[in-house]
Amino acid sequence: MNEKSKIYVAGHNGMVGSAIVRLLQQKGFSNLILRTSKELDLRNQSAVDTFFSKEKPEFVFLAAAKVGGIQANNTYKADFLYDNLAIETNVIHAAYNHRVKKLLFLGSSCIYPKLAPQPLKEEYLLSGFLEPTNEPYAIAKIAGIKMCEAFRDQYNCNFISAMPTNLYGPNDNYDLQKSHVLPALMRKFHEAKVNSQPQVEIWGTGSPLREFLHVDDLAEACLFLMLNYNGKDFVNMGTGEDISIKDLALLVKDVVGYNGEIKFDPSKPDGTPRKLLSVEKMKTLGWTYRIKLKDGIINTYALFLEGIKKNQLRLSEQ
Numbered sequence: 001m002n003e004k005s006k007i008y009v010a011g012h013n014g015m016v017g018s019a020i021v022r023l024l025q026q027k028g029f030s031n032l033i034l035r036t037s038k039e040l041d042l043r044n045q046s047a048v049d050t051f052f053s054k055e056k057p058e059f060v061f062l063a064a065a066k067v068g069g070i071q072a073n074n075t076y077k078a079d080f081l082y083d084n085l086a087i088e089t090n091v092i093h094a095a096y097n098h099r100v101k102k103l104l105f106l107g108s109s110c111i112y113p114k115l116a117p118q119p120l121k122e123e124y125l126l127s128g129f130l131e132p133t134n135e136p137y138a139i140a141k142i143a144g145i146k147m148c149e150a151f152r153d154q155y156n157c158n159f160i161s162a163m164p165t166n167l168y169g170p171n172d173n174y175d176l177q178k179s180h181v182l183p184a185l186m187r188k189f190h191e192a193k194v195n196s197q198p199q200v201e202i203w204g205t206g207s208p209l210r211e212f213l214h215v216d217d218l219a220e221a222c223l224f225l226m227l228n229y230n231g232k233d234f235v236n237m238g239t240g241e242d243i244s245i246k247d248l249a250l251l252v253k254d255v256v257g258y259n260g261e262i263k264f265d266p267s268k269p270d271g272t273p274r275k276l277l278s279v280e281k282m283k284t285l286g287w288t289y290r291i292k293l294k295d296g297i298i299n300t301y302a303l304f305l306e307g308i309k310k311n312q313l314r315l316s317e318q
Helices: 015-026 045-055 069-076 077-097 132-155 181-194 213-227 245-256 280-284 292-307
Strands: 005-008 059-062 102-106 161-163 166-168 199-203 212-214 235-237 260-267
Touching: 005 015, 015 166, 015 213, 045 077, 045 166, 059 077, 059 213, 059 260, 069 132, 077 102, 077 132, 077 161, 077 260, 102 132, 102 213, 132 161, 132 166, 166 235, 166 292, 181 199, 181 245, 199 245, 212 292, 213 235, 213 280, 235 280, 245 260, 245 292
Parallel strands: 005 059, 059 102, 102 161, 161 235, 166 212, 199 260
Antiparallel strands: none
């Protein structure tokens, strides 16, 4: 892949896709193909095939997906399963049909069994039961991994897969019904600060441990793999470090400058007790993350405030 290669970034308006586009542009890749979901519904097989036939991309970053936190995953199970299966099936099959040189499929760390040993190594896939609250999403992502492997085995396609940990950063979604934990905490503490609320309620006990990777680091990892990795086995993308939800809440509270109290609601689900990725494979390949969590949160909150000022913040699903 070089600066003149025709590159399709599926899902370029999302947090991950937009980070990949920003990085590619910074690195001088100028021949990017981008379509919004209104311009191209990736769940429509015919439309996807027509797009690939017309545009003939050489390289594909498959970052498009229906995503959300525990509440969204639990509420919209059928949508999460159908939409994600349809998107990856259509794009991967079209990439094969139209002879794409290389495709990177992005999954999620939720593919691993709920009680798998920590840190989560790639070989633990399909070794136990999934976390029930996000099982449909996880099954769809596992199917994507297996599709890439199958097309490689049967047709010798250079389709690779990577599984990111929890992400945060520019262009995140702050809808409290559908967002992930970090942007939800940021919005809750900010609104509590602005409205002088005495306390902020947080789902669960605060005890689960989670790992967080800045989306700009993820974009760099994706480009690194596209340029340097051609293996069949999928690769974890993370920091190799985790933090409890309670400590994360205290960190976000400090960055936002909220002075009230935190109240945890143990009647709400915690999700998986711990979800830390083993990142030894990426380290061996030659890549490690660079943005520390507190620095990333400070940067993200500054962008959050800027987004409010410009009325550009994603406070509800788009």
